[in-house]
Amino acid sequence: MKNIWIILRKELRSYFVSPIAYGLMAFFALIAGYFFYVATAIFVSRGMESAMSGRGMPMNVNEWVIRPVLSNVSVIGLFLIPMISMRLFAEEKRSGTMELLVTSPIRDIEIILGKWFAAVIMYACILGLALLNILILFGFGKPDWRPLLVGFLGLLLQGGCLLAIGTFISTTTRSQIVAGVATFAVCLLLWVLDWVSAYETAPWAKVVAYMSVLTHFEPFSKGVIDTKDVVFYVTMIFLGLFLTARSMESLRWRA
Amino acid sequence: MIKVEGLTKRYARNVAVDDISFEVQKGQIVGFLGPNGAGKTTTMRVLTCFLPPTAGTASVAGFDVIQKPMEVKKRIGYLPETPPLYPEMEVNEYLTFVGRLKGLSGKNLASRIDEVTERCAIGDVRNKLNGRLSKGYRQRVGLAQATIHNPDVLILDEPTSGLDPNQIIHTRDLIKGLAGDHTIILSTHILPEVEAMCEQVLIINKGKLVATDSVANLTRRLRGSEAVLVEIEARDAAPLETPVIQQKLEQVAGVSRVVFRHEKDGRHVFEVESLQGRSVRADVARAVVETGWNLNELHAVGLSLEEVFLQLTSSDPAQGAEKK
Numbered sequence: 001m002k003n004i005w006i007i008l009r010k011e012l013r014s015y016f017v018s019p020i021a022y023g024l025m026a027f028f029a030l031i032a033g034y035f036f037y038v039a040t041a042i043f044v045s046r047g048m049e050s051a052m053s054g055r056g057m058p059m060n061v062n063e064w065v066i067r068p069v070l071s072n073v074s075v076i077g078l079f080l081i082p083m084i085s086m087r088l089f090a091e092e093k094r095s096g097t098m099e100l101l102v103t104s105p106i107r108d109i110e111i112i113l114g115k116w117f118a119a120v121i122m123y124a125c126i127l128g129l130a131l132l133n134i135l136i137l138f139g140f141g142k143p144d145w146r147p148l149l150v151g152f153l154g155l156l157l158q159g160g161c162l163l164a165i166g167t168f169i170s171t172t173t174r175s176q177i178v179a180g181v182a183t184f185a186v187c188l189l190l191w192v193l194d195w196v197s198a199y200e201t202a203p204w205a206k207v208v209a210y211m212s213v214l215t216h217f218e219p220f221s222k223g224v225i226d227t228k229d230v231v232f233y234v235t236m237i238f239l240g241l242f243l244t245a246r247s248m249e250s251l252r253w254r255a
Numbered sequence: 256m257i258k259v260e261g262l263t264k265r266y267a268r269n270v271a272v273d274d275i276s277f278e279v280q281k282g283q284i285v286g287f288l289g290p291n292g293a294g295k296t297t298t299m300r301v302l303t304c305f306l307p308p309t310a311g312t313a314s315v316a317g318f319d320v321i322q323k324p325m326e327v328k329k330r331i332g333y334l335p336e337t338p339p340l341y342p343e344m345e346v347n348e349y350l351t352f353v354g355r356l357k358g359l360s361g362k363n364l365a366s367r368i369d370e371v372t373e374r375c376a377i378g379d380v381r382n383k384l385n386g387r388l389s390k391g392y393r394q395r396v397g398l399a400q401a402t403i404h405n406p407d408v409l410i411l412d413e414p415t416s417g418l419d420p421n422q423i424i425h426t427r428d429l430i431k432g433l434a435g436d437h438t439i440i441l442s443t444h445i446l447p448e449v450e451a452m453c454e455q456v457l458i459i460n461k462g463k464l465v466a467t468d469s470v471a472n473l474t475r476r477l478r479g480s481e482a483v484l485v486e487i488e489a490r491d492a493a494p495l496e497t498p499v500i501q502q503k504l505e506q507v508a509g510v511s512r513v514v515f516r517h518e519k520d521g522r523h524v525f526e527v528e529s530l531q532g533r534s535v536r537a538d539v540a541r542a543v544v545e546t547g548w549n550l551n552e553l554h555a556v557g558l559s560l561e562e563v564f565l566q567l568t569s570s571d572p573a574q575g576a577e578k579k
């Protein structure tokens with residue numbers, strides 16, 4: 001436990017000591033702000049329309065603003081993940097500090113968990129900042145708290161799962177760039193997998209679509225926690241971290 | 256303190272370390288001497304639990320590197336060939352991190368940091384970024400890092416490589432100063448380095464242990480013989496055959512080996528090695544002149560590492576075969 005904390009602190013510090021972290025935060029806050037602005041604008045104009053037409057459709061802030069913003073943020077998260085996870089192991093391997101970690105009295109799994117937690121926290125900070133905009137809504141209306149929290153939990157689970165895969169990829173190379181590009185490719189693949197379900201209804205298409213990380217995010221953005229989605233994400237996190245552990249071990253055998 | 260038996264490490268295509276056995280007693284400084292690619296780094300990586308051996312066993316302070324890696328790691332301080340520094344950390348911060356990794360905390364950690372900072376003379380760069388340090392300082396911070404938890408055993412991989420002469424002297428003094436408290440294994444491909452720092456030497460070549468001896472013995476055995484470089488030319492423009500000269504040189508009393516180096520414009524260059532305890536320079540010079548050749552040049556050269564191996568393996572088979 002203590003060792004995980006030591007690694008986690010070191011990783012967080014090296015994230016926050018670099019200007020790139022702040023650049024990412026600012027950039028994603030801006031993009032999320034833009035999504036928020038667009039969603040709100042649509043919401044307002046629709047509201048006007050329905051009021052003018054006199055039909056008075058019931059409009060819901062959660063459905064019209066929060067949900068689309070969360071969905072969009074979950075997609076831009078795909079771009080964020082590789083930037084966070086690429087350096088985790090690749091940089092240690094390149095600079096030779098891996099030798100320090102591995103010859104210290106600390107278990108592999110502690111190194112891996114420390115690094116992964118740090119990545120998740122970094123991701124949560126960037127997203128949290130980006131979603132601050134939404135709090136403005138609370139100043140004007142009475143949106144429901146729960147869906148927002150559930151949505152954030154969904155984003156964290158999805159991020160945690162992709163970060164675990166990114167951590168694994170980072171152990172396979174000494175180059176941050178290679179790790180970043182490969183992770184991005186995998187994230188992209190896992191995103192588009194569910195597109196097949198639009199054209200194909202065969203069982204294999206269902207399986208492929210099931211593997212898509214974004215399909216499992218949909219319910220979260222509606223404020224629904226479905227056990228099956230949580231299980232999917234948690235399983236993927238375990239798989240990613242397990243592969244990381246195996247990769248670290250085999251690195252040593254081949255070295 | 257360190258015990259290695261039948262250690263073998265095979266990579267996909269080659270054998271890096273081949274059936275090595277040795278022991279190091281507590282408190283000794285042992286030099287691991289061999290040319291590049293001999294298998295020094297590989298052996299050290301096995302001892303530090305970085306690499307598992309293909310065959311054989313290694314143990315540190317009685318703990319096997321495979322069965323009890325945690326116990327071994329607690330007792331070892333390791334300085335790899337390139338010091339494992341994080342460029343974005345300040346020196347003090349880095350030492351704090353490494354200290355925590357090694358299980359130190361609180362007051363104990365603070366006092367250890369002060370101690371290694373003082374000992375390794377890095378006080379003036381405490382608050383500098385690792386990434387901004389000069390090569391010499393990087394090496395010293397590397398040593399500070401390796402000794403922070405006051406380990407029983409220090410493993411230093413080529414601690415002076417890439418340093419300028421002043422830094423080398425400083426680093427050597429530093430390591431000698433550490434000797435009292437730790438058992439030290441250091442690797443090098445430079446013979447005088449072993450003479451300057453170590454008590455015991457392990458000579459390794461192409462993955463095999465060539466000799467183990469005390470440094471005092473080694474220097475005694477090596478000092479006895481010398482190598483001289485001679486350049487010979489025919490007095491008139493008469494052609495001169497290389498084998499003829501070689502034969503002549505070999506007949507000089509006290510010569511053990513004659514190696515032809517090169518020939519240019521009728522000038523032949525040979526390297527002549529003497530038997531132990533013999534000086535052959537005068538005899539070689541006389542022989543050349545008496546035969547009627549010109550002696551253009553004659554000077555002593557130091558033995559190269561390759562020649563040391565040859566000497567150790569050929570002049571004293573009993574020692575060379577000590578490998579097991």
Ligand SMILES: Nc1ncnc2c1ncn2[C@@H]1O[C@H](COP(=O)(O)OP(=O)(O)O)[C@@H](O)[C@H]1O
Pocket residue numbers: 254255266267268269270271289290291292293294295296297298
């Ligand atoms: N990771 C590796 N994969 C394959 N061969 C290696 C690896 N590391 C070292 N070797 C080989 O093992 C031999 C010994 O290397 P090394 O232990 O680094 O020697 P030294 O440190 O004495 O220069 C060399 O022939 C080297 O090419």
Ligand SMILES: [Mg+2]
Pocket residue numbers: 292295296297336412
């Ligand atoms: Mg080496």
